[in-house]
Amino acid sequence: MIIDGSDTVSIDLAVAMLLKGGLIGLPTETVYGLASDALNDDATLKIFDLKGRPVDHPLIAHVADAAAIQHFANEIPGFANNLMAKLWPGPLTLILNKNVDIANACTGGAATIALRCPAHKVAQNLLRRCQDVGIWGLAAPSANRFGRVSPTTARHVLDEFGDSLMILDGGPCAVGIESTIVDCTRGKPIVLRPGTLTLAEISHAAECVAFSSGELVQKDSLTKASSPKASGTLESHYAPNARVCLHSIQEMHERLQTGSRQNLNTDSDAILAIWARVKPLTPDKVQNFLYEIMPNNPQECAKALFAQLRAFDNQGITEIWIETPPQAPEWAGITDRLQRAAHSGTEPR
Numbered sequence: 001m002i003i004d005g006s007d008t009v010s011i012d013l014a015v016a017m018l019l020k021g022g023l024i025g026l027p028t029e030t031v032y033g034l035a036s037d038a039l040n041d042d043a044t045l046k047i048f049d050l051k052g053r054p055v056d057h058p059l060i061a062h063v064a065d066a067a068a069i070q071h072f073a074n075e076i077p078g079f080a081n082n083l084m085a086k087l088w089p090g091p092l093t094l095i096l097n098k099n100v101d102i103a104n105a106c107t108g109g110a111a112t113i114a115l116r117c118p119a120h121k122v123a124q125n126l127l128r129r130c131q132d133v134g135i136w137g138l139a140a141p142s143a144n145r146f147g148r149v150s151p152t153t154a155r156h157v158l159d160e161f162g163d164s165l166m167i168l169d170g171g172p173c174a175v176g177i178e179s180t181i182v183d184c185t186r187g188k189p190i191v192l193r194p195g196t197l198t199l200a201e202i203s204h205a206a207e208c209v210a211f212s213s214g215e216l217v218q219k220d221s222l223t224k225a226s227s228p229k230a231s232g233t234l235e236s237h238y239a240p241n242a243r244v245c246l247h248s249i250q251e252m253h254e255r256l257q258t259g260s261r262q263n264l265n266t267d268s269d270a271i272l273a274i275w276a277r278v279k280p281l282t283p284d285k286v287q288n289f290l291y292e293i294m295p296n297n298p299q300e301c302a303k304a305l306f307a308q309l310r311a312f313d314n315q316g317i318t319e320i321w322i323e324t325p326p327q328a329p330e331w332a333g334i335t336d337r338l339q340r341a342a343h344s345g346t347e348p349r
Ligand code: TXA
Pocket: 028, 030, 031, 032, 033, 034, 057, 058, 059, 060, 093, 095, 107, 110, 112, 113, 114, 116, 140, 141, 142, 143, 177, 178, 179, 180, 181, 192, 193, 228, 229, 230, 231, 232, 233
């Protein structure tokens, strides 16, 4: 059931659902979440069940403001306080040391917890009303089945979980890809999952140099095994039903021109869609593909990405060629999501 998130009656209904240990669909500026009372383990376990998510993949707890993190975390480093002061509310999640023996379902029993303060007006209104009744934060992963494309509209959430879930409609998400996750438990800011904030912006706000986890794996002897688990960092994730391939415009053009799709390891019977900043023209050939324009601006592109992948699936497309994004910091989050969508490995999707 989709209800209007801007209506105070809807907020009251959602709070009542959370108080009795139920789940709701929650709009944020990044993507929609599937939310429970973060300190209620029984309620939070229902999220793992509904999503089909392994219980050792911890969730993000959403709070109304920085003051509310005292209910969840302690030993906050100075650079984490700087990040919260400058970038909250917003599309930023911090990993911090968890208070003893709380939110065990949300954190998968880990000693750390992921915390985020969303800027979306409906999320803010809900979180504040929750505080009034003693709910200090909402556990919420993206509201999609494990491994699938994240939802950026209320309708997408309904398509994932059906009409029995109460979903607050907050309109299409303004950011469109998930928050940047920064680990603050290892003495310096380490970006575990890129989003729309660049490393430079994180460093500036933190007032110290931030690293990407990839950089550290190369520089230090930090191994994949010793870094915390983040399901959004599995090689295969964010996958639509259609097969996704990343190519330059030049590559697309050449393959269409010669008709040798096989050289791209693709299926010549596939129903093809192309998402690129310009249309790869093939003057002498039949244009036997669907073309949609990819925005030439990283913010607009992030906003459109997941809805476009879902739209291609709904149109019966079986193969999607997407233009490899430019190699600039502003495109890092989009490139990350596309590479995982295109990965056809054996990991869970
Ligand atoms: O924008 C977002 O972050 C959205 C909205 C709803 O807030 N949420 C979201 O949640 O993307 P989810 O569950 O799809 O991704 C949360 C990520 C996962 O990759 C999870 O493994 C990681 O956060 N995470 C949670 N707790 C962690 C921890 N203690 N240490 C390391 N990673 C953690």
